[in-house]
Structures are given as C-alpha cells and as structure tokens.
Amino acid sequence: MRRRIILGLAGAAVVPTLLVLLPLMHFAPNRLLTGTAIDAPSILGAMLWPLGALAAIGPGLLAGSRGRLAAAIAALACLGAFALLLAGLGHGAAAWTAGQPPAARARLAAGAWIGASLLAAAVPLGARRVDPAAGGPIGALALAASVQGLWLAGRLDALSVVVEFRARRDELAAALLDHLALALGALALAALVTGALALWRRGRGLVDLTVSGLQVVPAVALLGGLVTAASALLSAAPALRTYGLSALGTVPALVGIAAYLLLPLWRGLQGALRAPDAASLDAARALGLTPRQILTGLRLPLGASVLLGGVRVAAVQALGLATLGALVGAGGLGTLVFDGMAQFAPDLILLGALPVIALSLAAERALSGLEAAARRHWPS
Template sequence: MLAPNRIVPPRGIGVGDVPVWTFLAPAAFAAMAAALLPGRGAALAYGLALCGLLGGLGAAATLLTGVNPAGRLGPAAGSWVAIGALLLAMRLAMGRAGSGTAARAIAALLLVAALWAMLVLGLIDDLGLVREAAARGPELRAALSGHLALVAAALLPALAIGAALGALSFAAPRAAPMTMGILAALQVIPAIALFALLIEPLAALGRAMPLLREAGLRGIGGAPAVIGVFLYLLLPVAAATRAALGSAPAAAVDAARGLGFAPAQLLLRVRLPLGAPVFLGGLRTASVQAVGLVTLGALVGAGGFGVLMFQGLGQFAPDLILLGALPVAALALVLDAALRAVEDGLVRA
C-alpha cells in the first residue's frame, strides 16, 4: 500500500508494478524448496524466504518512495498473510524436527539477527513502519520503558496478593467459592469501564490526601491503569496457586505426613515443588494478559505503547498503529516463551 504521506489514504501496488523479483524470486524458491527438506532445513528455508520477502518489500519502498521522504509504503493484507504463514511454517517445521526450547530460542535469535542485519544494511529503511520508527525513536523508547514499568507495577502486587488468596482458598475450601467468585466477577467488567470507574475515587482520594497525589495517585495517569490491571490479574494468579497446591499426588502427601512432616514442611518440600509447573502456567497467562491490558491504559493517560496505537487510530495511520501493536505482541511472546522454558525445565527436573 503506497501513500505520498501519512495522511493521504494509500493505494494498492501490485507485484508486477515494481521490478523487485531479484528479492522475491529467491524467496518464492526457498518457500517451495522448504516442502522438500527435513524439519530444521525447512525452517531455515522458510526463514530465508521471509527475509527475501521483506527485502522485496524494502526494495519496492526504495523505488517508489525513495525520492519522497514523507512517502509511506507498507505491506497490504496479502503480504501480512504471507509473513504470518512463513512464521507459522517455521514453527511447525521446528516442531516436526522435535526441536527443544534451546533450539527454538536459537532460531528466534537468528531471525532477529537477520532482521537487524537488514536494518543495518539499509535494505528495509524505506518501509513506512521503519521510517515511522526512525522518526519516533525517543517516543518509542519512552513507550517501552513506560509499558514495562506499568506491567511490573500491576503484576508484582498481583503475584503476592493473588497467591495469598489462592492459598487461602486451598486451605479453607468453604471460603473458596466466595473468594474465587468475587475475582471472577471482576473479569466481567470491561477494561475500559473499569479504568473509567477508578478515575473519580482516585481523584477524590488524591484531593483528600495531597501526599498520595504527589506520589502519583491521581484520577488519571498510571494509577487507574495499574490498579485496574492488578484487579484483572488476581483471578489467574489465585486460580493457578490453588491448582498448584492441590496438584501434588495424594500418595506423596500421605508419605510426607507419615514421615512426620509439619504443615510448613509439607508446603515447602512437597506441595510447592510439585505444583511449581502448574503455577508457572498461570503466571504465563497473567503476564501475557498484563502486557495486553496495559495498552488500554493509554486511554486514561498511563502511557506505554497504547499511546502510539491510539495516536495512529486518531490519525488513520496504519504504520503508527503497528509501531505500537507489534512491540506489544513481541513482549507478550518473549514473556510467554521465557516462562514456558522455565516451566519445561521444572517438568523435566
């Protein structure tokens, strides 16, 4: 999709309109050859095809917008489908090869290194998304630090309080339905509505207690976003804690009691070690949920990548929307992969 600037609606550009087969032909050949190769060889071929496709888009952008610094060329629906299909094909090929966590991590790092090399060599500098990122470097860095800070500020307290509520539900089964029911009811409230409902109480609290207002507890800003996301994260953390404590086999629990373990020893030496993989599964869910929900905090002035996304929506700028959305997706995938690796390691241990 080509536009003379970020404001004018783009128009479609076909593959035949620009001579970029120098990049696209090898990409197409690599994608077809991957079907004949074994697992890891196929994954490598799909990776090369992806780099060739991006190189072709970069070459087309240079040809069509190189003389116009304000010009924007970005992938249309077909290109995004091809990029997604190649990434999915790489993952499936790694799965067929029986690649473990370490191999998948190495493959992801190689792909990131290839994309970085293309940036360094200037092969994709003229793509609209890359131009937008270069023009908004300081904003992008501020959004990254702000997003991570908001995620940590909501996730860490949710881990402590959610784990305590989950342990209480496990230790006192009669209280579990009420506790878990209240936490589940919070999930029914739409995120935007919850953030909005927190504005007035926090503003009143800030007016009544100036010290809290100076510390950042205001009706708008990071406070309603952090508190709202924190409330949403309590259920997955509490449910995971409760399930983890109850996942120890009854035979192991009975054997520990027969050896004279005190309740604290039973918790620390039996229930927690055996239930750790289950808890990490819930932590993965909560972490990914936090990364996504913090995006909506931009609507109440919290910052993060949501600022870029909503600016793009207001200006009808797809590149700006992607500049906010793609890092959020990348952060979620990195967190999920890291926690999955830890979970797999505990299961194997």
C-alpha cells in the same frame, strides 16, 4: 503417499498464490492516506521468480515430507524466501518513494504481512523437525539475524513503519520502559494480593466468585470506575495528594490491570496447593512436618508447574492489558497505539502494537520453558 503429494502441492501453492493475488504495498502521498495498492511484480521485479520458487519449495517440502533432510531444506528455503521478500519490499519501497516529498509513504499491505508471517512461522517449524530440542530457538535466531542484517544494510529504510520508527525512536524507548514497568508492577501487585487471599481459608468461595466476576467487567469500564473512585477519594481527603496519589496515572492503571491478573494467579496457586495426593500429605504429617514445611517442601514443589502456568497466563495478559494504561495517563506502548488511531496512521499503530506482540511471545516462550523444566524436575 498420495496424501503427502497433495499436501505438498497445496503447501507449495499457498505463499506464491497469496503474493500474486494480494497487494504487497500501498503507496500514499502522506502517512494519513491509505494510498494506491501495488502488486507483487511492480514491487519485486526480477526478485519475484526466485522468491516464488523458494516460497514454493519450502512450504511444499514441509507439508509433503517427514524426513529430517527435507525439513532442513524446507527451513532453509523458507528462511531464504523470507529474507528475499523483505529485501524486495525494501527495494520496492525505495524505488517508489525516490524523488517524492518526505511525507510520501510506502506501507506494507496484506500480501506482505501474510506472506512474511507464513514464511517466518515455517522456519522454526522445519528446524524443530530436524532438532526437536534446539531447532525452534535456532530458527528464531536465524530469522532475527536476517532481519538485523537487512536493517544494518539499510535495505528496509524506505518502508513506512521504519520511517515512523526513526522519527519516534526516543519516544518508543520511553514507552517501552513504561510499559514493562506497568506490566511487571501489576503482576507483582496481583501476586501479593493472591498470596494474601490464600491465607483466608474460610473465604475461598467468595474469592473464587470475586476474581471470576472481575473478568466479565470491560477493561475500559473498570479503569473508568477506578478513576472516578480515586477522584471521589481525593475530593474527600485532599491530603492524600501529598503522597503522590492521583486520579489519573499509574495508580489506577496498576490496580485495574492487577484486578484481571488475580484469576489466573489464584487458580494457579490453588492448583499448586492441591497437587500432592492424599497419601503424600498423610505421610508428611506422619513424619511430623509442620504445615509450613509441607507447603514449602511438598505442595509448592509438586505444584510448581501448575503455579508457573498461572504466572505465564497472567504475565502475557499483563503485557496486553498494559496497553490500556494510556487511556488513564499511565503511558506505555498504548500511547503510540492510541495516537495512531487518533491520527488514522496505521504505521504508528504498528509501532506500538508490534513490541507488545513481541514481548508477549517472549514471555510466553520463556515461562513455558520454565513450566516444562519444573514439570520434569518435580513430576506430579
């Protein structure tokens, strides 16, 4: 009992303390400057006290209580605190930028990011305690709905990252499509290569050594080497240019990203092939099943969860590595990230980085669900 009380008090103090000690926003005359740090009272005003109360009740109950009712109240309190924090930040940004030149920016600071992240993480956590099966998705949908409601109401329009988004909406949409095409193309290419390598039974040791060795090569160095190799190839055989081959662009990016995806796919496939025990394989052979029938009817079904685990790792890795495609002219969300770095514009970096994080989390969640479903359907 004493331990729960201590945990509850600690949980209740975390977010309010962060909001008070850390700046919530930076106000700058333009997008290139860091600007002046602004504390919570100056941004939130009268919203500070109800926000602090909700931000204490939610995490406090979540840390100090195990009951379903307490978890439901904690999730609702954290959701309310999250929405109130975003609304307060939007209102404060509008107040600080009112009457200022168009170049003025109200940029979120450490307190806002950390506080919002903790509250957002607590909502599905509390919801899962109420309903382990559907609580997590319901909590995530509730968070998305709160952000969407504030967005449609125009409460977030004055925030710097939103201003940047509205100025580059079309560019962001094109970069997002390029990023997905690059990541999925690299994943498909790596899957084809992995399947072909699996047919080379005598060379498995060499394949293991090669795909593992590729992981220690820095991505930028590998991309640079591929560009150099492609340039040399095109110099020796200029006719290849008529087929669309170029030293820069999509081709070297696809090959470079696919090279890093070989290891998780290869290990996932090998683990799937080894999933059946020796007795099951002997029984299948005694029944007269061919190697192909054993593969499709025994090895792959029993090893589906292991194979999907490798695909999950490779998919998340592909979405992250596709950011580097911008370095060789392949486009994608990395274009916004590197443009922001070149211009010292943090919000432009976030405009490219946040979708990558969201895509990676979505891929992880979706493929984890498939992996769990395969494990339930085909228990090893």
